[in-house]
Amino acid sequence: MKAISLIDTQRLGLINHEPVDELVAGHVEIAIVLSGICGTDLAVLTGREEGHIGVIRGHEAVGIIINVGKHVTSLQPGMRVVIDPNEYCANCEPCRSAKTHLCHGQHNNGLAIAGVNKDGTFAQRFITHERFVHALPDNISWETGVLIEPIACILNNIDQASLTSGERVLILGSGPMSLVAQLILRSVGVITLTTDSNTSRIAFGRSLGLDIIHPDELATRLSTSETIDAVIDTVGNQLETAALAVRRGGRIILFGFNGNYQYPLPVKHFLVNAISIIAAGEYNQHFPRALDIARRLPELGKLVTHRYSLEDYSHAFDELLNNPCTPAVKSVFTPNPHYL
Structure with missing residues (x-):
């Protein structure tokens, strides 16, 4: 083969x-x-x-x-x-x-x-x-089904970070995993704001009704909007941005992989502001729940745009x-x- x-x-x-x-x-x-x-x-x-x-x-x-x-x-x-x-x-x-x-x-x-x-x-x-x-199940398309594993990853991070309805979450990066996260979080009442430098992905996310902006607009949005309860770094090198954006007592969720990235942790800033860093690791028996999410969010299949x-x-x-x-x-x- x-x-x-x-x-x-x-x-x-x-x-x-x-x-x-x-x-x-x-x-x-x-x-x-x-x-x-x-x-x-x-x-x-x-x-x-x-x-x-x-x-x-x-x-x-x-x-x-x-x-x-x-x-x-x-x-x-x-x-x-x-x-x-x-x-x-x-x-x-x-x-x-x-x-x-x-x-x-x-x-x-x-x-x-x-x-x-x-x-x-x-x-x-x-x-x-x-x-x-x-x-x-027959009512889950191939395109939605191929996202079951990413859904499981997202659910694991949602669980570990205890993200709940009404909270505001900043997501850094709007690649496929981020878009899956945005659709799932929206379905449970979490308000998301997301950044990405790719104008095509910004337009795609907005076509789904998601709030996605260019990183250059972030400072302005943060100065005029409500506080950010949690930040998800899907890029893998955005801890500094996350630390500046999250509220006191908030959470930063590490998600993107970058083995070359290092960040000099300003320990006092994290201690004084009671900021938690969460590393959820691999998902743990999340597939049954991921399948249930897929049944309820068939629009996830729209994320599959290119086939080779x-x-x-x-x-x-x-x-x-x-x-x-x-x-x-x-x-x-x-x-x-x-x-x-």
Whole structure:
């Protein structure tokens, strides 16, 4: 089968890869229909995050089951499904304590994540244990379904930050994850203000009724609007801006990944103003709730604006990495387009 792998540092390639011939008991084989390009994929290609060379990338995916192994009870061929890429071991102490996001891993090497430290879903087929596969209801489109994993990430951060109806949240950056967050927060009564320098994304967000401005306008808005209860940094290098914007007693939620970013923490400012910094980590069993959100917010599917074949991977990443005004919001690969 065809797949997109990290073949060298900051370099992808299209490879031929064959999964195991026989399914292990409890596992299923899935034909991938859509697999989303995530900000972490872009971070690896730009050197902001390390990547495991030789690993097939991709961790946001929906597909159709084409084969099941022995002892699989909850799934069958032909089912539409969404994949949870966080493959916790279920045996270590954190897993037994219902903290699967802190999984030690089978060999004590940490949580196994498809598309990050093991083969993922930028491929025609994918094999995983049935406990990491959820049925995708017929009333959830492929496009909305491919955002289930991002929804789970957002819900985790909402929970950890205790964001509630009526609060005002500043979101720095308006990429796909931010847009998912804005739509979810709006649905639960949270008021959002968001920044982005890409005029196309500003226009797209405003077309959905979201309040998105250029970063140059932020100071003026903050001086005339109500206080900001919490700030979400989806860019990964905006702690200074967040610290200046959030109210006393407010929260800053770290969300974007940038392994090269460092911030000299003004400890006294944070102490005197009782500002909390929240790092939620991986989501923990949020997929059932994410599916429920997807049912209630079908407009999330509108975020999928660009589709690419696996062979066109270079064009897809070039657009996202090198066009600062790209109209692309959420880009996905279509490894098996005949299923669409």
